[in-house]
Amino acid sequence: MQNISEEKCKLVEELGLNFEEKHNLPPLAGRIYAVMILSNVEGHSFEDIIEITCASKSSVSTNLNLLVQLKFIEYFTKTGDRKRYFRTTKNYLRITLEEYLESIEKELNLVKKVNSFNKEHNPEKFKKNKNLGLIFQEYLTTQKENLETTIQKMIMFKKELD
């Protein structure tokens, strides 16, 4: 990490790790994304990212393209300038929330499947764990609803977002 304050550098590492885990990104992609989240600049060039992250051209190329493909970032150009400039997409929070929603739905589905499988095949086990299973199912349902309303709220800010 070059040319950035120590405070920022630490936050980049921390945020980067978080993105890496939560979105299953390679470490470098997580760091690049963190740099952009924490930056003043409207648009980092390819070169900027190489300098800041101290990574090779090829790695930066691969990871920038990955982030673009996953819609975490986007690029724009300036007339009379061959470079591409990258910035976070304005709706990355919505993407994150939608990812959460998807994963919650998947899990809720699984829990229901397990509950009904055990109900049918292991009735005495099901009875014993019924309350727990239902509490978990209830929790997931609440969370799903919560996510849906949050996403609705975000869409209300659409003009700002898109």
Add this chain to the structure above:
Amino acid sequence: MQNISEEKCKLVEELGLNFEEKHNLPPLAGRIYAVMILSNVEGHSFEDIIEITCASKSSVSTNLNLLVQLKFIEYFTKTGDRKRYFRTTKNYLRITLEEYLESIEKELNLVKKVNSFNKEHNPEKFKKNKNLGLIFQEYLTTQKENLETTIQKMIMFKKELD
């Protein structure tokens, strides 16, 4: 997967993958855990698991011990029988929820840090994204509270659980 129905086998794969992802377990550990969740039997022996999963002694040993260490499963013995028998711990749902809570707290913390960093260092960017940042923070807070009450509910069933 031997000696289990096709339906169960499919569910084991699906559940196993889910545990693998959500709890960062090796594939075999995820499958073993899934087998136990979906089973009638009160206590699988070491041998049982080897047969069902078609994995080697050493792998089964390693992964059973991992699951025990992480408190996903526990073992008991029968008098006059040298074998160990494994079963899911009765509070694995609580463990899962507590893991969620921890990860939400971490993320909420990070979001706050990012918000205050941007407020200080990139004020115009912060202004532009303020509403989104706050909506996200609000969402995380609600979710955290939701989790806390759910865990409380679970603790109310303590007698059944522990």
Add this chain to the structure above:
DNA sequence: GTATTGGTTCGGAAACTACCGAACTAATTA
């Protein structure tokens, strides 16, 4: 004692991931 049972430990193989450097392409400039 010796054999068997139940399980652990260790070394290594196979597969996967993340990154790098070198060679390359395609567009622009001189």
Add this chain to the structure above:
DNA sequence: TAATTAGTTCGGTAGTTTCCGAACCAATAC
């Protein structure tokens, strides 16, 4: 046309993960 710029593609390497088999250990059975 030659050189430069901006970025991509490819082959390979280092590190990590997951699993296996073989050797091993400790307790019981013969």
